[in-house]
Amino acid sequence: xxxxxxxxxxxxxxxxxxxxxxxxxxxxxxxxxxxxxxxxxxxxxxxxxxxxxxxxxxxxxxxxxxxxxxxxxxxxxxxxxxxxxxxxxxxxxxxxxxxxxxxxxxxxxxxxxxxxxxxxxxxxxxxxxxxxxxxxxxxxxxxxxxxxxxxxxxxxxxxxxx
Numbered sequence: 001x002x003x004x005x006x007x008x009x010x011x012x013x014x015x016x017x018x019x020x021x022x023x024x025x026x027x028x029x030x031x032x033x034x035x036x037x038x039x040x041x042x043x044x045x046x047x048x049x050x051x052x053x054x055x056x057x058x059x060x061x062x063x064x065x066x067x068x069x070x071x072x073x074x075x076x077x078x079x080x081x082x083x084x085x086x087x088x089x090x091x092x093x094x095x096x097x098x099x100x101x102x103x104x105x106x107x108x109x110x111x112x113x114x115x116x117x118x119x120x121x122x123x124x125x126x127x128x129x130x131x132x133x134x135x136x137x138x139x140x141x142x143x144x145x146x147x148x149x150x151x152x153x154x155x156x157x158x159x160x161x162x
Contacts, residue, residue: 029143030054030071034064034078034087035108040130044077047132048139061085065093068100074146075139080109080117088113088120095121104142108135 031053035041045055056071058064062084068076076094078087085093087107094100107117107125114125123145124138 028054029075030056030073031139032056032058032064032067032071032073032076034058034061034076034082034090036060036079036082040079040128043130044135047130047135051136051139053139059083061087061090064090068094068103069097072100073103075104075106075142077106077108077139080107080111080113088116088122091117091120091122102146104146106138106142 031048033041033044033048033055035044035057036059041057041059045057048055056067056073058067060083061078064076064078064082065085067073076090078090080087082090087109091105091107094103094105104123105121107113107120107122108128108130109117109125110128112127114127117125123142126134126138
């Protein structure tokens, strides 16, 4: 299969964006993408890498769970319909495990299942089709929310310790 090729206008943007990415705060943030469709996976990777994120991939839920436990990504973006362990079951297992419960989970699916995703513990839900700005703004918003939560938690912990 040929590699994903960008139109020339995007190549120019990529070259200028690489300078910005080096100093971006997202550069050290790992996003684990769990997607069975290789075309969607490539697009998600492209958009996330352009925004400065490090990206890892899993094509099924069991592989994603193992990677999440070993790599501890900041965000897991999962489709619901992935083999071996569906995205909602993956989300439940991540949120039930003390080692992975703080990982932000974004469910991204063709299925209208936002309430099911929320019940599984997902932090957000996006409906396909893939839209670059919607994906990136949601991911960045989730990161900001997580940072604020962590800062509040740290402040509460430091004020209760003698």
